[in-house]
Amino acid sequence: MTTPPTRPSVLFVCVHNAGRSQMAAAFLAHLAGDRVEVRSAGSAPADALNPAVVEAMAEAGIDISAETPKILTAGAVQSSDVVITMGCGDTCPVFPGKTYLDWQLDDPAGKPLADIRPIRDEIRHRVRGLVDEIG
Numbered sequence: 001m002t003t004p005p006t007r008p009s010v011l012f013v014c015v016h017n018a019g020r021s022q023m024a025a026a027f028l029a030h031l032a033g034d035r036v037e038v039r040s041a042g043s044a045p046a047d048a049l050n051p052a053v054v055e056a057m058a059e060a061g062i063d064i065s066a067e068t069p070k071i072l073t074a075g076a077v078q079s080s081d082v083v084i085t086m087g088c089g090d091t092c093p094v095f096p097g098k099t100y101l102d103w104q105l106d107d108p109a110g111k112p113l114a115d116i117r118p119i120r121d122e123i124r125h126r127v128r129g130l131v132d133e134i135g
Helices: 020-035 051-059 074-078 113-134
Strands: 009-014 037-042 082-085 099-102
Touching: 009 020, 020 037, 020 051, 020 113, 051 113, 082 113
Parallel strands: 009 037, 009 082, 082 099
Antiparallel strands: none
């Protein structure tokens, strides 16, 4: 009897977990389905998602309106295979044996929808590449 392969786990981290990391997590869940375990968190989570980010994702056919910002924990990092940071600086704990990527992306906070669309599209492009890499 063979054991089923374990699903890779990806954690997206930004400061407020109200924009970039939520978009990335939603795109990965949408594109990879149940082949990947997806998490997102923030080093200083906001009270709610950025409404313009929710609207930008709705334009892309993905509803994230029910999501809420979550606090980054050491446990979330430890239980993830890949940790992708997006402007959280040195606040993300580092553990051996994990893959860390830092995606330099503009923060959508306070930006109008027209300025968030290119950030959303760049995140979608990077997530597609990530899906190809992790199978």
